[in-house]
Amino acid sequence: xxxxxxxxxxxxxxxxxxxxxxxxxxxxxxxxxxxxxxxxxxxxxxxxxxxxxxxxxxxxxxxxxxxxxxxxxxxxxxxxxxxxxxxxxxxxxxxxxxxxxxxxxxxxxxxxxxxxxxxxxxxxxxxxxxxxxxxxxxxxxxxxxxxxxxxxxxxxxxxxxxxxxxxxxxxxxxxxxxxxxxxxxxxxxxxxxxxxxxxxxxxxxxxxxxxxxxxxxxxxxxxxxxxxxxxxxxxxxxxxxxxxxxxxxxxxxxxxxxxxxxxxxxxxxxxxxxxxxxxxxxxxxxxxxxxxxxxxxxxxxxxxxxxxxxxxxxxxxxxxxxxxxxxxxxxxxxxxxxxxxxxxxxxxxxxxxxxxxxxxxxxxxxxxxxxxxxxxxxxxxxxxxxxxxxxx
Numbered sequence: 001x002x003x004x005x006x007x008x009x010x011x012x013x014x015x016x017x018x019x020x021x022x023x024x025x026x027x028x029x030x031x032x033x034x035x036x037x038x039x040x041x042x043x044x045x046x047x048x049x050x051x052x053x054x055x056x057x058x059x060x061x062x063x064x065x066x067x068x069x070x071x072x073x074x075x076x077x078x079x080x081x082x083x084x085x086x087x088x089x090x091x092x093x094x095x096x097x098x099x100x101x102x103x104x105x106x107x108x109x110x111x112x113x114x115x116x117x118x119x120x121x122x123x124x125x126x127x128x129x130x131x132x133x134x135x136x137x138x139x140x141x142x143x144x145x146x147x148x149x150x151x152x153x154x155x156x157x158x159x160x161x162x163x164x165x166x167x168x169x170x171x172x173x174x175x176x177x178x179x180x181x182x183x184x185x186x187x188x189x190x191x192x193x194x195x196x197x198x199x200x201x202x203x204x205x206x207x208x209x210x211x212x213x214x215x216x217x218x219x220x221x222x223x224x225x226x227x228x229x230x231x232x233x234x235x236x237x238x239x240x241x242x243x244x245x246x247x248x249x250x251x252x253x254x255x256x257x258x259x260x261x262x263x264x265x266x267x268x269x270x271x272x273x274x275x276x277x278x279x280x281x282x283x284x285x286x287x288x289x290x291x292x293x294x295x296x297x298x299x300x301x302x303x304x305x306x307x308x309x310x311x312x313x314x315x316x317x318x319x320x321x322x323x324x325x326x327x328x329x330x331x332x333x334x335x336x337x338x339x340x341x342x343x344x345x346x347x348x349x350x351x352x353x354x355x356x357x358x359x360x361x362x363x364x365x366x367x368x369x370x371x372x373x374x375x376x377x378x379x380x381x382x383x384x385x386x387x388x389x390x391x392x
Contacts, residue, residue, distance in 0.1 A: 009386020191242020
């Protein structure tokens with residue numbers, strides 16, 4: 001038992017080590033975008049459900065934050081300021097599934113085919129969502145949701161070309177970097193710890209039974225995997241960044257490509273996200289959004305599975321990043337060293353930002369809770385005890 005605890009803790013810490021540099025570079029890029037791209041200017045391009053609006057909303061989301069709860073807050077703000085319902089949904093999905101930091105993480109843990117699938121499939125999923133909403137458009141729900149959304153303070157208006165040349169602009173980059181980490185560190189800690197525990201304590205046979213891995217390949221098996229993938233994601237209660245190591249475990253257990261992609265796509269249907277949508281828009285609208293995304297995930301994941309099969313890009317396995325000890329003098333070691341300095345620079349910018357302005361309040365994190373905080377610190381304690389056991 002103690003040996004398994006030590007092994008699971010070291011597996012989780014290995015996941016953290018392999019992904020450390022990716023988090024730093026991804027969130028630094030995201031912080032630059034947040035500092036230099038004003039959201040108010042996005043709204044005027046999101047006023048209807050035409051292809052151009054949906055496409056631009058997807059782009060705006062992709063250059064936004066990958067924190068699910070930050071994306072929800074931004075989506076609420078855009079919706080209240082006049083964004084159409086469909087572009088708002090496109091923005092939400094893109095800001096949690098098409099961001100650069102998630103792509104880097106997927107490449108490290110799963111491989112390039114999964115990155116391509118995430119991008120192509122994400123665009124397809126947004127198109128499917130668009131069609132489903134057009135077919136079932138709940139006009140009364142949308143009107144009620146817009147009335148239910150509370151007013152937000154208007155953002156500062158600025159010209160990014162001028163701001164990027166200023167010291168204040170770059171100090172804000174450091175501030176955004178720190179705020180992004182404050183929003184996601186609990187989710188990432190829980191997800192990576194859970195991944196190590198699952199890799200150690202849950203046998204491959206359990207996943208094989210759950211996903212019918214030993215059954216003959218065929219449409220029904222692929223469909224079952226696509227149906228079950230989001231259900232597993234719902235049970236983890238965490239978002240896409242924290243779920244990627246778990247996706248690696250599923251892939252190594254033989255889960256179908258459709259099931260893995262459905263699992264990754266499902267961060268917007270997990271219970272905490274639905275709860276925030278309930279607060280913003282009301283229960284009926286929250287359930288409608290979750291239902292639309294769930295059906296879109298099923299259609300897209302099955303479609304991308306057979307599409308990749310047809311062109312010979314279906315991956316046979318994921319990257320085996322834990323096949324040997326991750327703590328070695330290799331490219332990961334040097335990248336982590338390099339990006340420790342980048343993180344230190346961002347912390348320095350944040351310190352100067354707080355010294356130069358009184359405005360350093362952080363928006364309330366709707367998805368945060370005392371329960372999540374307790375679970376996070378229990379995970380940290382588990383990792384510390386497990387690492388000590390492993391070293392002894």
